[in-house]
Amino acid sequence: MPVWMGVPRLDPVLLVLLVLVIFFGLLVLYSASGKDLEMVYRQSVRLGVGIVAMLAISQVPPHTLRIWTPWLYVIGIIMLLATWALGVGRGTQRWLDLGLIRFQPSELMKLAVPMMVAWYLHARVLPPALKAVMVALLILLVPTLLIARQPDLGTALLVAASGVFTLYLAGLRWRVLLGLGAVMAAAMPVLWLIMKEYQRDRVRTFLNPEADPLGHGWNIIQSKIAVGSGGLSGKGWLQGTQSNLEFIPERHTDFILAVLSEEFGLIGVMGLMLVYILLIARGLHIASNARDTGSRLLAGSLSLTLFVYVLVNGGMVSGVLPVVGVALPLISYGGTSAVTLLIGFGVLMSIHGHRKFIR
Amino acid sequence: MIGRSDTRSIKDSREERRLFEHRARTGLAFVIVFLLALVGRYVWLQVIAYENFSTRSESNRVNVRPLVPNRGLIYDRRGRVIAENRPAYRLEIVPEKVPGKTDGLDALLDELSTLVELNEDVRRSFHKTRRHYQMFDSVPVKFNLSEQEVARFAVNRHRFAGADVVSYLSRSYPYGELLTHVLGYVGRVDEHDIARLDKGNYRGTRTIGKIGVERYREKILHGTSGFERVESNVRGRVVRVLERRGAIAGTDLVLSIDVAVQQAAWDALGERPGSVVAIDPADGSIIALVSKPAYNPNDFVSGISQRAYKAILDTPYRPLFNRALMGTYGPGSTLKPFIGLAGLELEVVSPQTRMFSSGTFYIEGFSRPYHDWKDGGHGWVTMKTALEQSVNTYFYQLALDLGIDRMHAYLSQFGFGSITGVDMTGEGEGLLPSREWKQNSHGEPWYPGETVIAGIGQGFNLVTPLQLANAVATLVNGGKRHAPRLLYAAKKAGDERAERTNAPIAFEVPVKDTRAWQTVLSGMDRVVNGPLGTAKEVAVNTRYRVGGKTGTAQVYMLDQDATVTDEEVAQHLRDHALFVAFAPVNVPRIAIAVVVEHGGAGSKVAAPVARATLDAWLDQELTP
Missing domain, CATH: 3.90.1310.10 (Penicillin-binding protein 2a (Domain 2))
Known part of the structure; x- marks a missing residue:
């Protein structure tokens, strides 16, 4: 067990990969924000908060986290119900105003759902029995539906995915999985591809009611132009015209990958994908070495959820998936999702720090 | 496992871990496959379709x-x-x-x-x-x-x-x-x-x-x-x-417009509808071109409202109508100098030829009377005195002697009956009647009585104020007829100074006998300066000598024998008052035509308008 800076429970591999992504992200954000140092600074502060939270969580033993889990889940559900009643937000009800801070309960559920499903399956015989599967599905469906009605399909998708991944890693039988998969396919690109154009338009509006009203598809068209015109090696940092001239909408948040693609080209995209794959692989490795079933499932689920972020965001920016509000992990501007992700990595590090020592 | 209820109470942690590792490995494989597929999409966008998107990005930007x-x-x-x-x-x-x-x-x-x-x-x-x-x-x-x-x-x-x-x-x-x-x-x-x-x-x-x-x-x-x-x-x-x-x-x-002259003519017209055109005979440049009433052009620049436009349309005497250019009027006696010149140049009469005006004129063998404006007539007159007093009888006879064909041919040289060629669009042609025209438009032959009244500018004759002013300019500068010009000089972008533009010469009336021209001009001089001149008031207190001719265009045909004063006729039925002039007589610097609609006799209202205009121009021109 490495002793590094006096903090015993850190995984240097994860840490290095995270620093790489964060550094690259701030670089792209500087360009995407139109050289707004203020914005880069604010994001740095949030990431700093996230890293502190990550380090703090990494010191909490997994079984302590497990004791918190049901409380966290119940509190999350209560807050989701509260947003229903008194939520604030632009046309949606995602935010809960807690006086000092505005809080998005759905973000909490990104962690609470896989934790709760892992908590539940921890004590069960695996692969899970039918009753256990039903309970686990109930655990993930309740918050998913509450989030979907806000409406926030991106987060609902991520929450559902994290729960399903937990079940998958618990050894849920393939045919049950395929059945679940068929249900999820309803919101997936397979269906998208066989739709008629006018249906797609409807779905677009349905999926993202906040869509830019200036002509449907403007976002996607401009984003694709940005990506495509980046070419193999990109236009160079700060040289993206689609980005600098503000043709890419939401260019520092959900569409920041378009800026990255325009300025750093295919090479930049592949480099980023490689880092994400390494992060996921490292996460799964940590999971495999976890001390107990619950930790194993949780670590695995958190790692695989990162994949959903990347796939959905990457697909949306390149125009193969509908526009749903899923951020590019640790790169998109915005505090809540970055902090959630970093806390998730903190959980991974805690599990890593308390792994079994003998295989 | 599901369905095997007999073994499910015991947790086999080694088996569970083995199962997890298998699932994790499969999961990672899935992750890699899907992300590679995603990268494939970026390869398509950024490599294969690069040209297309690059072009579109460029056209976005530029x-x-x-x-x-x-x-x-x-x-x-x-x-x-x-x-x-x-x-x-x-x-x-x-x-x-x-x-x-x-x-x-x-x-x-x-x-x-x-x-x-x-x-x-x-x-x-x-x-x-x-x-x-x-x-x-x-x-x-x-x-x-x-x-x-x-x-x-x-x-x-x-x-x-x-x-x-x-x-x-x-x-x-x-x-x-x-x-x-x-x-x-x-x-x-x-x-x-x-x-x-x-x-x-x-x-x-x-x-x-x-x-x-x-x-x-x-x-x-x-x-x-x-x-x-x-x-x-x-x-x-x-x-x-x-x-x-x-x-x-x-x-x-x-x-070539002089705003001061334009303003003087405008003011002199007062509230009456009418027109003033002044031309510099030396070069055909237009000094003033007034048509009244008018309207404010600034209202049209930004798009005029329907209501404001309707208000203009409803204003009496049609402000939108450019009288100077398009208004056609019977020239009346202002045509006499040109007919007189035709008579002299074609040797139908000489400057000394005398005729007797008894007040009434008859064509031989016809009973219809043609009147002089003065009861009892003017007695014996020559060309000069006939012009001075505007003696109809003299010109009735002269017209008969000339005949309509020669009259038409000669007068058309002064631009009557055709556009002047001014640098504006929409100019009217007026009408200089001929035998051929009558046949074509009325399907009737020309009658001698029509020749008689044509001799005093009545009947079918129609002129525009611009035509009339240009004809006078032609008369006073020895037959050189310009296509009158508003454009005086032009300065192209980047040029230091404006370049003078000249009015082209449309026609040169041949001069057979300069004495003939002088006779007519001195007849016009007497209109203003002679003891019996019809426009004597024009000459009062001038620094220069003016020549001119009064005219009256009939609007409403009164019974030939009825004697009615202007005051007894409704305003809109009164005759149009005309006056043409030039000054100074020896070296003319301005030729002018004035029409005051429904102004009655020419001398009373049109001549003072001409005087005001001439003053505004000549006070500047004659001051060294």
């Missing part, structure tokens, strides 16, 4: 904007600015950028009308013009916004996608209605204009010369458009200029 040339300024002959450009703001909409179709545009206009006054007229003409522009063109909605409107819009600009306030130079006519019938005005480019103009050069131009000099000289006044290739952001704000070819401003024009 815009070509037209640079509108500054319209040439217009000066009068003394250097006064009579048409200028003033900075102004207009509201424009790019339909393509407005969400929704026509509904969207109407909704936008509704929204905008809370900040900028947009009445039905403005909306209607916007919708009308918009059809002739491309969807991505900026279509003008309202010109000449007030400062408050500009300020209100600026604060709320972000609310209106597709709408913007654009600064431009607005045409302005400081002398208003005084020069309307000379300058005309510019107005919004409409569908008719779009059909005829050079689209490339008018890409950014939103107004065009509609009538008058503004229309006739549109080509040189407009200038040449430039363009600018700019990099602009998604909101169209220019980030930097990549390439630029500046516009070439239009040519500045100097008109």
Whole structure:
């Protein structure tokens, strides 16, 4: 067990990969924000908060986290119900105003759902029995539906995915999985591809009611132009015209990958994908070495959820998936999702720090 | 496992871990496959379709904007600015950028009308013009916004996608209605204009010369458009200029009009409808061209409202009608000098030929009487005294002796019956009757009685004030007939000084006997200066000597024998008063024609108008 800076429970591999992504992200954000140092600074502060939270969580033993889990889940559900009643937000009800801070309960559920499903399956015989599967599905469906009605399909998708991944890693039988998969396919690109154009338009509006009203598809068209015109090696940092001239909408948040693609080209995209794959692989490795079933499932689920972020965001920016509000992990501007992700990595590090020592 | 209930109470942690590791490995494989597929999508966009997207990115970035040339300024002959450009703001909409179709545009206009006054007229003409522009063109909605409107819009600009306030130079006519019938005005480019103009050069131009000099000289006044290739952001704000070819401003024009003379003639006409045209006989340049009533051209520049336009249409005596150019009047006795000259030059009479005026004239073998204006007649007269007193009998006889064919041929040399060729559009031809014309238009032969009344400028004869003034100018400068010109000089963009432009010579009337011409001119001199002259009041207190001729154009045919004074006839049925003049007699510097509609006898109202005009010109010209 490495002793590094006096903090015993850190995984240097994860840490290095995270620093790489964060550094690259701030670089792209500087360009995407139109050289707004203020914005880069604010994001740095949030990431700093996230890293502190990550380090703090990494010191909490997994079984302590497990004791918190049901409380966290119940509190999350209560807050989701509260947003229903008194939520604030632009046309949606995602935010809960807690006086000092505005809080998005759905973000909490990104962690609470896989934790709760892992908590539940921890004590069960695996692969899970039918009753256990039903309970686990109930655990993930309740918050998913509450989030979907806000409406926030991106987060609902991520929450559902994290729960399903937990079940998958618990050894849920393939045919049950395929059945679940068929249900999820309803919101997936397979269906998208066989739709008629006018249906797609409807779905677009349905999926993202906040869509830019200036002509449907403007976002996607401009984003694709940005990506495509980046070419193999990109236009160079700060040289993206689609980005600098503000043709890419939401260019520092959900569409920041378009800026990255325009300025750093295919090479930049592949480099980023490689880092994400390494992060996921490292996460799964940590999971495999976890001390107990619950930790194993949780670590695995958190790692695989990162994949959903990347796939959905990457697909949306390149125009193969509908526009749903899923951020590019640790790169998109915005505090809540970055902090959630970093806390998730903190959980991974805690599990890593308390792994079994003998295989 | 599901279904095997006998073994499920025991947790086999080694088996569970083995199962997890298997699932994790499969999961990672899935992750890699899917992310590789995603990368494949980026390969397609960034490598295979690169050219396409690169081009589209470039066309996003780069815009070509037209640079509108500054319209040439217009000066009068003394250097006064009579048409200028003033900075102004207009509201424009790019339909393509407005969400929704026509509904969207109407909704936008509704929204905008809370900040900028947009009445039905403005909306209607916007919708009308918009059809002739491309969807991505900026279509003008309202010109000449007030400062408050500009300020209100600026604060709320972000609310209106597709709408913007654009600064431009607005045409302005400081002398208003005084020069309307000379300058005309510019107005919004409409569908008719779009059909005829050079689209490339008018890409950014939103107004065009509609009538008058503004229309006739549109080509040189407009200038040449430039363009600018700019990099602009998604909101169209220019980030930097990549390439630029500046516009070439239009040519500045100097008109031969003298505003002071124009003003004097305008004021002298008072409230009466009428026209004054003054020409410098030496070069055919037009010194004054007044048509009254007129209207304010500035109202038309920004698009006139239906109501204001209707008000103009409802004004009595048709302010829109350019009398100087298009108004046709019976010339009356103002035609006598030309008929007299025909008689002398064609040797039908000599300066010494005497005739007796008894007050009534008969064609041999006919009983119809033709009257002199003076009861009992004028007694024995010669050419000079016949002109001085405007003796009808002399010209009845002369006309009969000349015959209609010779009269027509000779008078047409002075430009009667055809356009003068002035540099304006819409000029009237007037009418110089002939045997052939009568046959064609009436299907009847020419009667001798028609020759008789043609001899005093009555009957079918019609002239425009411009024609009449130009004929007088031709008479006083020895037969040289110019196509009269308003354009005096032009200064191209970049040139140091204006270049003089000359009126072309349309025709030169042959001079057989200079004594004949002198006789007629001295007859006209006697009209003003002779003891029995019909326009003696003109000569009072002049610094120069004036020659002239009075005339009366009949509006309503009174019974031949009825004696009615002007006061007894309703205003609109009274005769038109005419007066032609030139001065100074020895070296004429100005030739003038005055028509005062329903003014009665020429000497009473038209001659003083001529006098005021001559004064305004000659007081300047004769002061060293």
